[in-house]
Amino acid sequence: MTATAGATSPDVSSGTGNASKWKISVGPGVMISPKYPGSSAFSVLPLPSLDISYDDNRIFSQGFDVLGVNWLKSDTYHVGTSITFDFQSRSESDDPRLHGLGNVHAGPKLKLFADYSYSFLMGSxxxxxxxxxxxxxxxxxxxxxxxxxxxSRWLVSIGPGVTWANAVYMKTIFGVSAQQSAASALPAYRTSSGVRDVHLTGYTSYDFSPHWTGSVLCTVGKLQGYAGGSPITQQRTEITAFTALNYKF
Known part of the structure; x- marks a missing residue:
């Protein structure tokens, strides 16, 4: 996901009179996403919106990246790692069709990332x-x-992307084993690694004042291959949106 962006806030001064290395922007946010991957129903989840960085973004907590480090960085590229929280989950109570499949829990993931910017384009x-x-x-x-x-106050970003998943992910999220099939009304379905989805992501932010920024991030994806053909999947089109209002200190 694209990190939130906005106008530069005034530096917070330390007791020594030097500019602080901290940049802090926090506020309320709301995420709208499918109840589970492939679901035709949506869930609404209130979440905090964080954009906190130290030492010119060397260490950061932004978006769903709870804690990250840019090990290599310049004006045009970043290479780093983070602990990110992924809200993908599935519960048998989400839909009667899921009874007998068991639950899939959300949890943290280790993220390795790199991006490079040229002119107005950024690849990641x-x-x-x-x-x-x-x-x-x-x-x-x-x-x-x-x-x-x-x-100067309004930023718009848009672009395509693709997601690949390994065999473990595909089996857990979209596969139906013989045992699960016997316990549910769904047919057995074997999966393997492959392209999970192709998607288009749009982001916009607007600085209402030097301190207040509103933002909207929306991704529209299309499930592919094993993910799109799974009997668990009700709808191949996935829409996920996150909107936030942040205060910059």
């Missing part, structure tokens, strides 16, 4: 590995975004 890649034992395996994503500053 990321790998997200399940580290909580939720069975969600490994996801690889690649995205291209065009960043278009409409005015």
């Amino acid at each position: 890649v990321a790998a997200l590995q399940d580290i909580a034992g939720t069975g969600q395996g490994l996801l690889l994503s690649a995205d291209l975004a065009a960043n278009l500053p409409v005015t």
